[in-house]
Amino acid sequence: MMSQLKNKGYAIYDYMETLKYEGIEEDYEALLEYFEYLPVDDYAPELNRYRRYSRALVLPASKNIEWLPNVVRDGREYAAYFQGKFNPEHPGSYREFHAIDPHILENTLLKKIIMADYEETFWGEEDMIMPIHVGVHFVKLEVDEEGERAVSSPDCLHQDGEPFTFAHLIERRNAEGGINAIGIPSVSGSQPEEVDEDKLHEVFELNRPLESYGVEDSSVSHYVGPITKGGGEGPAVRSVILIDYQLTVVADMDE
Template sequence: MNNLQKNGYAKYDLMTSLDYEGIEADYKEILDYFEDLPIDDYAPEANRYRRYSRALVLPTSGTIEWLPTMQRDGEEFSAYFQGKFNPEHAGSYREFHSIGPSIQNNRLLQEIIMANYRETFWKEEDQIMPIHVGVHFVKLMVESDEDRAVSSPDCLHQDGEPFTFAHLVERSNVEGGTNAIGIPEVRGRQPEEADEGDLHEIFEITKPLESYGVYDSKVSHYVSPVEKGEDDTPGVRSVILIDYQLTVVADMDE
C-alpha cells in the first residue's frame, strides 16, 4: 500500500525520481510551451491560462494513446466535464484549447503520465479496460500588484475523478499558490473556515516537478490565489494537472 492509498494524498519529486539523460531539455520544452498558453475563455478575468487534452493508458501494454480533438474555427479543442464537482461550472461541458502534438509526444510528459498511473490502484476487473487520462496545462499569471490569479474552484473541493496529480512547472515572483489537503467534509469551504483537525496538511510546491497526488474519495484539496511578488517581473505559477478515471460501461438496465 503506497502513501496515496494509505493517506489519501502523497507528495513527489519527479525531477529526481524520473531522472534520465535528456530530462532537462524535455522540461525546457514544456516550460517554453507554457509561455503562450491561451486565456481560459470561461474565466477571462481570473488571470488563468490553460490547455487540455485527453488520452488513454492501455494497462496491458503500458502505452499512451491521445484521443481525437474537435475543430472550432480552425483550432483544436478538447471537451471536459466535471459533473457536480466544480460548483463554478456544475453540470456543464467546457471546451479548452488542446495540447499540441509535439508536447503530447514529449518524453517527460509521457514519463509523468505513466509514473502517476503506477501510483493509482484499481480493482482487477477494471484493468481490462483503458484508463482515461485528462491532462491540463494551467498557468496563473499576474502582472501588477493589484492582480490576483485564481484556480477553479476557489475552495476546498473534490474533482470527481478517482485520482488527480499536480506537477509544478514554474513558480516565479509569486505570493500564494499554497496547497491545502483536508477531509472530504470540508469541501466548499476555505481552509481558514475548516477546523484545524480537518486539514491534513498545508504546503507549497516550489521546485520544478515537485508534485502531489490525491485519492479523490478520501480527501478534498485546494490551492490559494496567486499575487505578484516584490520583483518587477510578472508573477507566474504553472502546473500540469493529470487526472485518471475508469472507462465507464453502460448499465443496460437503465
Template sequence: MSQLRKTGFAYYHLGELIQYEGVEKDLEQLQNAFDDLPPDEYAPHLNRRRRYARAVIMPGSHRVEWLPETIIDGQDYYEYFQGSFNPEYTGEYRRFPALTKETRANRLLEEIIRFDFKETFWMKEDALMPIHAGIHFVKLYVKEEGDVAVSSPNNLHQDGEPFTFAHLIRRRNINGGINAIASPKHRGKMLEDMAENEVMTTFYLEEALESYGVYDPLVAHYVGEVTKGNEEGSGERSAILIDFQPTVIANPDDIRSMLGDTTNMISV
C-alpha cells in the same frame, strides 16, 4: 501499502524520480509550452490560462495514446466535463484549447503520465479497459501589482475523477499558491475558515517537478490564490494536472446514446 492508498494523499519529487539523458531539455520544452497558454475563456477575469488534452493508458503495456481533438472554426479543442463536482460549472461541458502536438510528443510529459498511472489502483473490472487520462496545463498568471489569479474551484473540493496529480513546472515572482489537503467533509470550505486540526496538511510546491497526488474519495484538496511578488516583471504558477478515470463497459440504462433521440448524435 502506498501512502496514496493509505491516506488519499502523497507527495513526490519527480525531479529525483524520473531520470534519463535529455530530461533537462524536455523540462525546458514543457516550461516553454506555458509561455503561450491562452486565457481561460470561462473566467478571463481570474488571470488563469490553460490548455488541455485527453489520452488513454493501455492496460498491461502502459502505452499512452492521445485521443483526437475536436476542431471548431479551425482551432483544436478537447472537451471536459466534471458533472456536479465543480460548483462553478455544475453539469456543464467546457472545451479548452488543445495541447500542441509538439507538447504531446514530449517524452518527459509521457513519463510523468506513466509515473502517475503506476501510482493508481483500481477494482479488477475497471482495470480491464483502457484508463482515461485528462492532462491540464494551467498557469496562474499575474502581470500587474494588485492582480489576483484564482484556481477553479476556489475552495476545498473533490474533482470527480478517482485520481488527480499535480506537478509544478515553474513558479516565479509570486506570493501565495498554498496547497491544502483535508477530509471530504470539508468540501466547499475555504482554508481560512477552518481550524488547524481540521486540515491534514498544507504545503507549497516551489521547485520544478515537485508534485502530489490525491485519491478523490478520501480527501478534498485546494490551491490558494496567487498575487504578484516583489520582483520586476510578471509572476506565474504553472502546473500540469493529470486526472484518471476508468473507461468501463457501461450499464445500458446509463448510455446517453441509448436514449433514442438521434437529433444531436454524430457519425464516427
C-alpha cells in the same frame, strides 16, 4: 509496501529526482517554454488564468498512451471536458479547452509523468480490462499588476470527481500565495482558514520544478490558493500540469 497515496489518500513527490533520466532538463525546458504561450482560459478570462487540455487513454496491459482526437472549431483544435457536479463554479458543465499541440504530447518527460502517476493509481481487477481515461491540463496563473490575483478553479477546498488527480509544478516565479491544502472530504466548499486544523491533513507549497502531489479523490479534499505579485521584477507566474485518471464507464443495459 502500501503507497502513501493508498494509505493516506494523498502523497507528495519530487519527480525531477525520481524520474531523472538523460535529457530530462531539455524536455523540461520544452514544457516550460510552451507554458509561456498558453491561451487565456475562455471560461474565466478575468481571472488571469491560461490553459490547454488534452485527453488520452492508458491501456493497462501494454502501458501505452493513446491520445484521443480533438474537435475542430473555426480551424482550431479543442478537447472536450466534462466536470460533472463537482466543480461548484461549472456544475454539470461540458467545456472545450484549446488542445495541447502534438509535439508537446510527444514530449518524453510528459509521457513519463503520465505513466509515473498512473503507476501510483490503484483499481479493482475487473477495472483493468478497459482503458483508463486520462485528462491532461496545462494551467498557468499569471498576474501582471499589483493588487490583482490569479485564481484557480474552484477557489475552495473541493473534490474533482475523477478517482485520482495529480499536480506537477512547472514554474513558480515572483509569486506570493498559491498554497496547497489537503483536508477531509467534509470540508469541501470551505476556505482552509475557515476549517479546524484537525480537519486539514497538510498545508504546503510547491516551489521547485516537478514538485508534485496526488490525491485519491474519495478520501480527501484539496485546494490551491490564488497568487499575487511578489517583490521581484516581472509578472507573478505559477504553472502546473494537472493529470486526472478515471475508469471507462460501461453503460448498464438494464436501465
